[in-house]
Amino acid sequence: MTLALNRRHFNAALCALLVGFVPLAAQPAEPIPVTASFSILADIVQAVGAERVKVTALVGADEDAHVFEPKPADAKIILRSRLVVLNGLGFEHWMQKLLKSSGYRGDTLEASQGIQPRTMASADGPVETDPHAWQDPSNVILYVQNIAAALTRLDPAGASVYQQNAASYSAELKTLDEWAKAQINGIVPSKRKVITSHDAFGYFAAHYQLSIFAPQGVSTETEPSARDVARLIRQIKREQIRAVFMENMSNPKLIAQIAADTGATLGPALYVDALSGHDAAGATYLKLMRHNVTELVKAMQRN
């Protein structure tokens, strides 16, 4: 009894001693306030910053960043933060004005910096840059590196934490990517065709080698012309595409009409430019990608 007690005391003392020597990163008194432009990016920043940061998204779950209209409350959120993270590539066309009007003087980061941007020439318009780089998980690994570097500049004491979190999250992204490739490679190339509401899957389609068509362009700001919709309907019928999807953050009316006109089955919502709410299938970036790939593969099998 005495011996056991003594050993326990000894162990406790040893632990206390060891803890004193472990180089723990000093926790900031308060989590660092960070603003992310939209929900998917907020989730990625939170994965890298973990308990050292508190991330607020301006454009929330199931909301469309393309048509976002900032309110005075958004300027206050920015002014209180020490880092503003945006996607870049023209996604947040409202951000510059908002940053200026808020009087914010802190750091900003374009998380997509360094990726190879995808551009597309529209038939009757200028060349546009596709902002949806996060739809390719290998691009998100670069986002993670950029975010870890920006957080480290702001909070050097957390350097090792950011580095570790970035490494483990990147490993999860690689696992996701390999799983997605295996899933999609199970579909014969001639069946790898999908219709969605707007042209948000360019990076995804290039990375996983499938074709994704949409009545709307890379932004949801402009309505497609009747001619474009008619052309798409002819293509769906000609190529017998059964996989037609709506998106969680945009109006499903047009895509539902296209599905009805072509006899295709309208699939469940894909999570495209926004996370879902907490209790739905796209509550994190990793979950939304798994949901999208699973549903896309299921639908393409019917093509």
Ligand SMILES: [Zn+2]
């Ligand atoms: Zn979009």
